[in-house]
Amino acid sequence: MLLDVAVIGGGPAGLAAALVLGRSRKRTALFDGGTPRNATAAYIGGFVTQDRIAPASFRHTAHEDLRAYPSVDLHLDTMVDRIERAGAKFRILASGAEYTARRVLLATGMIDEPIPLPGSRELWGTSLFQCPYCHGYEVADRPLAFLAPEPGEAPWVQLLRSWSRDVMLFTNASVEVEPACRVALAEASIPIEERRIIGLARTGRQLTGIVVDGNVTIPRSALFFRPVQRQAPVVAGLALALDDRNYVRVGEDDYETSIRGIHAAGDLMTHYHGALAAAAAGSKAAHSINHGLTVDLVGQGLL
Template sequence: MNYDCAIIGGGPAGLNAALVLGRARRKVALFDNSAPRNGVTHASHGFITRDGIRPAEFRRIAYEEVLKYPSVRHWPSEVTDIRRSELGFTLLTSSGDRVQARKLILAAGLKEVFPEIEGLRDFYGKSLFNCPFCDGWELRDQPLVIVSDTTDVFHKAKLLIGWSRDLVVCTGGRDTLSSEQREQLVSRGIRIVDTPVAAFSGRNGMLERVHFTDGTFIERSGGFISPSFVPNARFEEALGYQTTSNGGIITDEMGRTTVPGLFAAGDSAYVMPSQLIFAASSGSKAAMAVVADLAEEDWQAL
């Protein structure tokens, strides 16, 4: 039960960290409860050699690669508590196990918080998405809707016009667009609807209509929505690391947090854009930093 490094989270950040640590012959405990945020998505994009891969297939290949290194162990359970100890960190799991690790990488990612709109979950991941870079190509040249009550709505419209010129922006009645921004959108043929969205309708996950609270509707075949994000796992009280205003863990460029021996990678550190390739890269860097710190400690002990 004693490891060089424990990793919480089996997404691209945690898996890539485990791969690097395993290849460095470090003893790794990888905790993953198999509930990935992109599990509802039909395919993942933007990762060279893996463009269009199903998330489940990505995980299958990743685990096949990671677990061929004998020093890596997969724990299919949730970490419920973490405490600092003389040797590093003590982790307690939902199955009652106690694991000791010299270093710890937090890579549990984020979870999405959606607006309460009827039918949204029926279409999310199939014809409604949140990232234009991930799914804009699949919706190219279609009549699209942007549903966002945040200040990113103007930026998202500017991005999406590169994939489709037929856009409708729905603000939910929030004052998120300035007068100048509204003028710019309208001058480019983008319609703005301030009436709140009441529901989405369609068939088999394919969007057909967006319904508003005043009884009107528009026909759209896809679109983008802006959920808010919160950390999947929060241990700041127990561990004392510093966070940003949105809950992201503050790290240096190699993933080191403000707590010695504690690292964060991927969406847990709000590595943006939130894509596989960025998360995997941050996991690799955090693992390299762990190996470097362990090597320094071991060198001094020789």
Template sequence: MNKVDVAIIGGGPAGLSAGLILGRARKQTMIIDEGRPRNAVTREAHGFLTRDGISPSEIRRIAKEQLRVYPSVSHAEGTIVSISGEDGNFLLMTAAGMKITSKKLLFAVGMKDRKLGIPGLDEVYGKSAFVCPYCDGWELRDEPLVVISRGAALMHFAPLLSGWTQRFVVCTNGPDELSEAERDELRDHQIPLYDQPIRAILSSEGMVNHVVLENGTEIPCTGIFFKPELVPGTDLPQVLGCRISETGVIAVDEFGKSSIPGVYAAGDASSLMHQSIAAAASGALAAAAINGELNKEAWQRKQ
């Protein structure tokens, strides 16, 4: 049986950042990670001060190296399949049968991509097809792009992307879910709109060159931004009774505390700000809150 103060489920920027804060606070901490990060396809992470352009895998490698300084922080590779208990005494079980008892929990497991079923998308994802212009817009500035999105998400994204390039067309891959006023808005900005299903994305060595529609239309482009369909990395927070927001993430306060005592969340598990630096920051905040809670509980027991 492994006994820790804090079990962190997920070893991305949020979980590793939390581990650093807790290690420095002298808390027994275990980071449990299945080793299949969502950004594994990403070659470079951007917008992370002092780490701009570094690969996500290198960020993880450096983080783990720095965490070795703190003997109270340990790592385990595995998938948590069950959690029981309550604040101060949680019992976690991995798929391999390892048991962990923990006083507090931090979910930093993030989200997972649901397959969109577009032929050729997997070949370009992370190479010339991306989801976040803050992360990859600079590299595609002023380039001819295809945006794959629809409805309200599209009408938020189109004005945002226009700061990097105004040379883009929209493919909704089926019904556009727009009002006539919204279609007029796109026309006013000279943005072509195609609602035909996408037959295939053509590329060479991961670099897109055309998007082909079912009616045979070929749209040349050098990059793609698309709206991913995301699902939670685990359903365990819901099993524990954590409140889930309307956007599908764990509802937390400004310090990452969920509706269940002793349970916290950070990173993509509790936010729509899918950037490494935002995840790392939220992990640090949650860890500080957890440490403060543990210290206060220990202080009160001595009274």
């Protein structure tokens, strides 16, 4: 079967795009590899009408919405291995099967590299977070920490003051804080801990402290950090044009990548990450895809 659109990725961007395309009566296949980026998080924060919903519940509800549209097929737990040009169309190779699509929308998000600290995997999504807008409210008024990955990121710790007066910057003995930043943090009474982190103290999946050289434990309830990120293999394999932060370059209005007919939406094309923002981008990209595709099909006498 020839697809109008293959949506690669089943997070908020892909789900929102598939909904728009289903309502536009385009033959759409949504491929979801089954390993969501927020799988370990207890909830999604800040999504209007869905605030604090569990990620699995969010996806289940979205799948039920999409099943109401006969032109949308869900391929759950199906990993797309490769995308190839096939004339004016695209060949999608996924879990041993082959599909052909007129357009492709990449909505794979980004892959977060684990923070290089002992015990971090067990705390990711419950006490170790990337986004305070998603998770800051639930740890408000507790002792918070920010781990700076590079000097330019150190001032970011001030943002945590929105949620707690007790915030601290950690450098893990690997980041030299710039003098102007030191002055600003001192004036704001934000301490800087520059010793090497040797462990994370926890009770179950709850962080209780950060252990630094000398076996000193500094009480903290949550640690925020900016992880190193990389594109999903299927995206990297396309050799698309990327910006200087390794996000996929897209057109401002049409979300088209450097390969004509392949579009991208969500976290893989912007540093501004969040479920609601990703869903909005997916919806906007789908509108553009449907418009261009419809014009083409009408011109070919197929609509």
